[in-house]
Amino acid sequence: MASTTQPRRKVRERREDVRRRVLRTAAEMMADGTPYTELPVQRIAERAQVARSTFYLHFPDKSRLLIALAEEAVEALFGEAVIWWRADHADGMDGVAHAMRQMIAAYREHRRVLRALGEVAGYDPDVADFWRRRMRGFTEVVQERLDAELRAGTVDPEMDAATTARVLIWTVERTISAHCHHDEGGGDERTARTLARTIWLTVYGVPPAPPVRDRVS
Incomplete structure (x- = not known):
């Protein structure tokens, strides 16, 4: 046979x-x-x-086509950031700034697909589910790192790891999306450095001391 x-x-x-x-x-x-x-x-x-x-x-429909196109675009957008979150962070703020530069460059390269993803996710349940699942996956990477830092005692013990992870992921994605929509590239470095500072201080910054109250005699 x-x-x-x-x-x-x-x-x-x-x-x-x-x-x-x-x-x-x-x-x-x-x-x-x-x-x-x-x-x-x-x-x-x-x-x-x-x-x-x-x-x-x-x-089967254009939603499935967009999801297939978006797979590569979303992976490229968050790929370098995932590497940074899983690294040792010995290079300090410079390391996260590099990751932000790469994210901005990836967004510019795939901007048409990513913009379509954001637009269609607003009314198409299949595309919205894909986008939520991918964002949730990247959020889990950040939360795993924050949980590890909490166990190691290297971050504020009052940090809520799950909420902080969600805020950071959505802040970065929305900021880069808005930036690339309105800026042709001249502000990329400032945006990358500002996002890096925001992330670093949110994770490793020391919270301010409580205000000193005057004693009542």
Whole structure:
């Protein structure tokens, strides 16, 4: 009986090729200036040289296409920050500043997809669920580090690790998104350094001493 391994491999390779072509085509069309919400499936399929029915075999709807595009973009956005949170922090504030520079650069590279992700997540439950899950995953990385610092006694013992992690993740993401939307790049370094200072002081800063009250004689 002849082996079916090679035919199956070829089918799998063809499917992966079609998927890559569709994703690349959608990204190129967005790079040309067409907003994601204005990309018709038919135009994407025609430019990718696949049948409309073939498109739907890989992506049941445009939400699934956006999620597939966003996987790489979101990973690139938070990748360097995850590395920093898991490092030893021996390089102090310079290390987190480097991570912020990388996040800003990644956002600029994938800005069209990330903007579409934020827009569509506002009304599409599948895209919103994807975005929440990914943000929750990155928040858990930060919380794990904060919990470890609390156990080591290197941060304020009154810190609420879970809430602090959420505030930091959303502050960074929203700040970079707004910054890249309104700034062409001239303020990137200032923004990176300011975010770095905010993160560092939030985690490792010493809380202010309580005010001294005058004794009543």
